[in-house]
Amino acid sequence: MFDTLSDRLRKTLGNLTGRGRISEADIDAAMREVRLALLEADVNFKVVKEFIARVRERAIGHEVLASLSAGQQVVKIVNDELVDLLSAGDRTFHLSGNPAVVVLVGLQGSGKTTSTAKLAHHVVKLGRRPLLVAADPYRPAAADQLQTLGRSLDIPVYRAPAGTSVVEIARGGVEAAKRQVRDVVILDTAGRLSIDEELMAEIAAVHAAVKPVETLLVVDAMTGQEAVSVAQAFAAAVPVTGLILTKIDGDARGGAALSISAVTGVPVKFLGTGEKTDALELFHPDRLAGRILGMGDILTLVERAQEVVDQTQAARLEEKLRKASFTLDDMLESMQQMQKMGPLGQVMSMIAGMGNLAGEAQAAVDRGDLKRTEAIIRAMTMTERRDPNVLNASRRRRIAAGSGTSLPDINRLVKQFGEMQKLMKQLSGGGKRAALGALTGRR
Amino acid sequence: MTEPASIEPESIEPESVEPGWEPDPADFDDPASNAEVLEAGSALEVDPEPAGEPFAPEPASVVPPAGPDAAEPPTLAPTAGLDAGLERTRGGFMARLRGFLGGVEAGGPSWDDVEETLIAGDVGAALAIDLVERARARRDPGGPEAAIRAELAALLVPRDAAWTPRPATGDGPAVVLVVGVNGTGKTTTIGKLASRYAAEGRSVILAAADTFRAAAIEQLRIWADRSGVPVVAHAPGADPGAVVYDALDAAVARHADLVIADTAGRLHTRSNLMDELAKIRRIVDKRLAGAKPEILFVLDATTGQNGLAQAKAFHEAVGLTGIVLTKLDSSAKGGIVFAIEDALKVPVRFVGVGEGVADLIPFDPEAFVAALFA
Secondary structure, three states, X not given: OOHHHHHHHHHHHHHHHOOOOOOHHHHHHXXXXXXXXXXXXXXXXXXXXXXXXXXXXXXXXXXXXXXXXXXXXXXXXXXXXXXXXXXXOOOOOOOOOOOEEEEEEEOOOOXXXXXXXXXXXXXXXOOOOEEEEEEOOOOOOHHHHHHHHHHHHOOOEEOOOOOOOHHHHHHHHHHHHHHOOOOEXXXXXXXXXXXXXXXXXXXXXXXXXXXXXXXXXXXXXXXXXOHHXXXXXXXXXXXXXXXXXXXXXXXOOOHHHHHHHHHHOOOEEEEEOOOOOOOEEEOOHHHHHHHHOOOOOHHHHHHHXXXXXXXXXXXXXXXXXXXXXXXXXXXXXXXXXXHHOOOHHHHHHOOOOOHHHHHHHHXXXXXXXXXXXXXXXXXXXXXXXXXXXXXXXXXXXXXXXXXXXXXXXXXXXXXXXXXXXXXXXXXXXXXXXXXXXXXXXXX | OOOOOOOOOOOEOOOOOOOOOOOOHHHHHOHHHHHHHHHHHHOEEXXXXXXXXXXXXXXXXXXXXXXXXXXXXXXXXXXXXXXXXXXXXXXXXXXXXXXXXXXXXXXXXXXXXXXXXXXHOOOOHHHHHHHHHHHHXXXXXXOHHHHHHHHHHHHOOOOOOOOOOOOOOOOOOEEEEEEOOOOOOHHHHHHHHHHHHHHOOOXXXXXXXXXXXXXXXXXXXXXXXXXXXXXXXXXOOOOHHHHHHHHHHHHXXXXXXXXXXXXXXXXXXXXXXXXXXXXXXXXXHHHOOOOOOEEEEEEEOOEOOHHHHHHHHHHHHHOOOEEEEEOOOOOOOOOHHHHHHHHHOOOEEEEEOOOOOOXXXXXXXXXXXXXXXX
16 A cells, blocks of 8 residues: 555665755655655646645755755654644544444445445444435446445445436435334435536435535545545535545555545545455555655554454464464464465555565465465374474375375475574564565465 | 235335236246236246256247337447546546646656546556556657656557457357456346347346345346346355256356356455455366366456456456446546456456447547547
């Protein structure tokens, strides 16, 4: 996520960090790089201009030139300004009212239907009972898509017959929620162009009819410079309360969404981070700014780890590590826990200094390296798992045949395990880069 | 798609109103419900278990596609023509650029403003800086506007205006594989392509190889019905390669001359999904040796600089032969196309300018650049 922008800024600001004192010329050069990076990240050119002006002003002032740790101060200024840019508005996800009505709006193909399902999943985790409303009568099979997603989540979907007006569908959905004792209603509306006056009037009418507590604009992270005017048009038609930034799991830098917040004051509330219905994250400006600057996002990592990792299992692993009784079974278990944390690349991109490794790690997962490792370990006897030293040539051939892999695969895994045993001991001492490399089978 | 019903017990339907054309799979599989319109879309239902068996259509299942009368007539008059569509698109952008360019001559706004305007059109910062530099070096007698126009046009690759998908070998169908990231408009584009070629009298078969996204198959069927072309589909979650293989078999058996395959949207950074796409391409190459499929990359005009990374990744995985630029009826500019054509030498074939079946028009580079300055 945003790693290319991170790389750019890291490179530019890394130069600045390397020296004690910097000149105005240094700052000019750095700001040129920052400008280009932000523009290539699709941050709106007006926002970039203001951003650069603010950072330059603060950097050129005595704050920096009089300081000995000049580089670090510039990093801090850029970080602070980014956080400011990302911090606009109230980021709380409000669910007051019974039922609380949430409406999703946006351009075609931004990911409204998928986000509706993800939001429903999130709402269920909050202990609420959502009803989904298929309020897109235009796109062929849009209601079917929502219904299929609703079924997979075991959440009811309200759909009205063809010919029902969108306002009537919305009203009907809210009424149905009351009858069914559903306390949250999430409306999936049709994609519409911001310049389509008729459909913009329609969404305003829907808003007036159901008075949503949240009106969320769904924005594709890959959107270009036009994002700002699109957001302004939607915000003019309905009181937009937040953004859902989708497809952030690609390599788009998502600068457009940053500028939407800066220009319209509408805060980003959620990030769509994958194709599955649980791939929705709360948005934290400081974390994202830190991630942009390559300073890592340990908090998100910890939070996600707490959500999925079995604490007793983790404690047992730690114990084994201390006693150096770490076996192949434990390695498999730890790998499975990491997999549960979500795409490995995402986890790793949250750790400072691991941005460039993240892509490779994801590639390793995609290639099925983890699956292969699992197959190999499962083809071993208990004795072999406890002590790989017993693995002679004949045992290795048997394991290769049993796991559908080849002898070199077995040899590599055994070697990896040896290295991992070593590296796990260093993990507390900061050897996490190598340890994760060993985990993913890539060094 | 042979599930008895799509309505969950817990789903709520107002009892008072009767279901209409509602795209309910149950309707599709019930010939009595709306046979005339739906026949075409479900005519080539293929057994969900491919098991490597060639597609053998039962006599009863080969129903002639419903004629254009049965569905919405696929007239080829776009609801928004090139000029209209582009005018709306380009209005603000080029009016401003024109103002700046005129201003340059009159000693008004600087080249920096011109550069900024190109950036605002998603041309890209690095390319915009480069373009302005080159335009200045040109010292074009026609002035800055002519210089920028010439530089923009020079980035676009030459193309044959009469292009249409043709098989590389004598007989057998032409194959078009439609690819792109999520939400760019692949299925919609296929609906429009099917209509265009069906109206030209070609026999078209669609392959519903997006087996991942919920209801993607239904969406394609509804589009197919509008132009009366058959769809080859498996169950959701099926192997997309098998769907394409069966569609090719069906096309050969029926002497169809064009197969258009829908694929699931995929982010270009997911290597396993890109590998899957490459595999689908290999299946085409294997089943119809020498067919040289057209690989159309569908790009959303609202996409920013990431569009180039997308195009490069898809080009690397499957070898693109053309681009469709969608949603050009929005307020977006689609300026990233210049960088893509320049980098990959792959031409834009069509632009999407609306949600109607005829809202897909051939891309004309000269008109495109000229429309920038309109």
